[in-house]
Amino acid sequence: MKIQLISMNSKTDRHSNPVLGWVAGACMMSGSFTSAAYAADIVNGGQLYQTYCQSCHGAQGKPFMPGAPDFTRGDGLMQADTALLVTIREGKNAMPSFRGILKDNQILDLIGHLRTFY
Numbered sequence: 001m002k003i004q005l006i007s008m009n010s011k012t013d014r015h016s017n018p019v020l021g022w023v024a025g026a027c028m029m030s031g032s033f034t035s036a037a038y039a040a041d042i043v044n045g046g047q048l049y050q051t052y053c054q055s056c057h058g059a060q061g062k063p064f065m066p067g068a069p070d071f072t073r074g075d076g077l078m079q080a081d082t083a084l085l086v087t088i089r090e091g092k093n094a095m096p097s098f099r100g101i102l103k104d105n106q107i108l109d110l111i112g113h114l115r116t117f118y
């Protein structure tokens with residue numbers, strides 16, 4: 001199921017081998033978390049995005065809010081998942097903190113979804 005979704009995502013053409021990228025991402029994450037390897041669930045991430053993020057960031061990643069990054073241009077996404085996780089959890093300037101609202105694994109699902117915009 002997940003691999004099917006990722007290959008849908010290869011329509012962006014930018015990632016020459018999305019499946020390998022997914023495997024590498026999953027391996028990297030298993031190194032940084034003590035629990036079993038965690039693969040982001042981008043469908044769940046998409047639902048969370050609609051609820052918590054799209055009011056500012058736009059349904060397709062083009063922001064409504066002045067000053068918010070344009071995810072379709074990759075703004076703000078050129079960093080490791082672990083760095084993005086901290087920013088989304090703690091907030092940044094006009095971007096609110098989601099500490100206590102979203103769990104880390106939900107934020108990782110969201111990050112998986114954000115990466116589909118670019």
Ligand code: HEC
Pocket residue numbers: 049052053054055056057065066067068069075076077084087088092093094095096098110111114
């Ligand atoms: C109230 C509006 C608002 C909401 C809601 C919001 N953001 Fe943001 N977000 C911003 C703004 C504004 C920035 C730019 C912050 C800056 O760089 O000063 C930003 C920046 C970001 C960045 C780039 C961070 C970086 O290091 O440059 C990411 C990733 C992000 N938001 C993800 C999310 C996610 C995921 C959600 C939902 C859980 C979310 N945002 C909800 C307004 C919002």
